[in-house]
Amino acid sequence: MENYLVAMAVFAGLYALLALGLNVVWGMTGMINLGLVGFFGLGAYASALLTRAHRAPIVLGLAAAALVTAAAGAAMALTTARLRGDYLAIITLGFSEVVRLVASNELWLTNGTDGISGIPGPWRGRVTPQTFNVVYLAIVALAVLAVFALCQRIRSSPYGRVLRAIRDDDQVAAVAGKRVIVFKVQAFAVSAAILGLAGALWGHYTSFIAPDVFTPLVTIYVVLALTAGGTGNNVGAVLGAALVIFLMEATRFATGWVGMLKPVQVAALREALIGGALLVVLRVRPRGLLPERLARS
């Protein structure tokens, strides 16, 4: 039971990272990313491949994951920077599918749909699994704290103010002399790096990744976490992530009691509930539990 709770706390932390990452673009800059699971997956694969095949230290794997995803994010933001936001929505959604296709088909690199197993974890094998769990929770907690501090810093700085100005009206920001494209590309790259970092941490924790892990469902989980917590609010992002993990686990137990259903029906019910929850939140509490508060000027 303790192990289970620690594992859930680790996953909540990883989702908190994803929600914080999404908040930088969607909450602060008003850019959409409907394929964030693609960046999550790209980061996981980058770090797993580097540390497993090339025996690189895990820290290097994490850094590489952040760099690769940042580059991919910057490229996408640059391609669509001058266009309406809808194009970014389409292109990010497409990107996540391409990542999944490549991961499923490049057998020589990713081992296809069988996935990569035996991804190293810090001190895994040298300490008991229980200790490993606790150590990893501490690492993830540190990562969340660091990213949270970074996001708060961005939010309260003049830089964050420009991002909000772009979110609310990018023409006004442009008239005020801000180079909107530069800000958009930078924000998207930072956000993508955080998503990639979360993916890398995911792989080193579970020691196994496969294309199946990175389905569009994850994107919905994260959007739900951020929207429920409070778009634009970093505290809300972390809170929302914890809530989503709680909701997912609660439905796991709840559907366990419904004996008449087939496993595929139980799975369908849970996924529909998550999607439905997002629709309900958007409708009844679009600003989330902790709405963004702005300093009066």
Place this chain on the structure above:
Amino acid sequence: MPREIAQLLLNGLMAGTILAVPAIGFTAIYAVLRFPNFAIAAHLTIGAFAGWLANVSLGLPAALAVGVAFVVAGLAGVLNDELILKPLRPAGALTTAIAAVALTLVLENVVRFVFGNDLRGYDLPIRRDWQAAGLRIAPQQVHNFVIAVVAMAAVFLFLAFTRTGKAMRAVADNPMLASVKGIDADRVARLTNFVAMGLAGVGGVLVGLDTSIDPLTGFRVILSVFAAAVVGGLGSIPGAVVGALTIGVGEELSLLVLAPAYRTVVGFAAILVVLTLRPRGILGERAY
């Protein structure tokens, strides 16, 4: 080699014509309601399953199954928009787009709950391929091509000659002016949803007649649908047709150099190229 390329071109044109049907739906909703409605994927699946029920359980011929799929998917589209997406539209196009993704997830899983994950095929006679000048074509391909062309012709005639069709074009062109002229925007929105999601449903049947269906059918083709709409010019209906033919041919020709699994990547690459060089697409008007 030239014969192989000719065969791929022929297959590409056939595939592109099928693709054009849901692409018109996607681009029409974009033109009138100004948001990318990703729920087109779920409605394609709903249509595919409605057509399958009509064809396999009721024993109707494929052409009638297409009609059933159009009506069921169209009604589902109107209902889902009225109940779920329309109330969210004031929050902005991107929020509505997010909601559309969540809606897709819900609808897909409703289908999965009822039908399970198994692949299902339509009830079709098995016929020998036709051959001419060294090119092969399946009678079913021709059949699907005709259904797609008839569906598209109906849309074009509807938009060009009926009063309602003209009202739809007016709203797409200039919503403010249309409302000044007394066109009921709500009614046009409902109608657009009905026709567009109905077309998505027809697309689902065509995919089902071509291969087989499961709850993820819609999601699997959606990247090609986006690519068709963006390449042709988001919001332009003739553009969607040109874009779909381009993507269909491109996906087939890619088989010369790429593994078949990467066909849909061609669509993504095409989106990137078009957005870099000519964001408004082949026939679109503006993209910023």
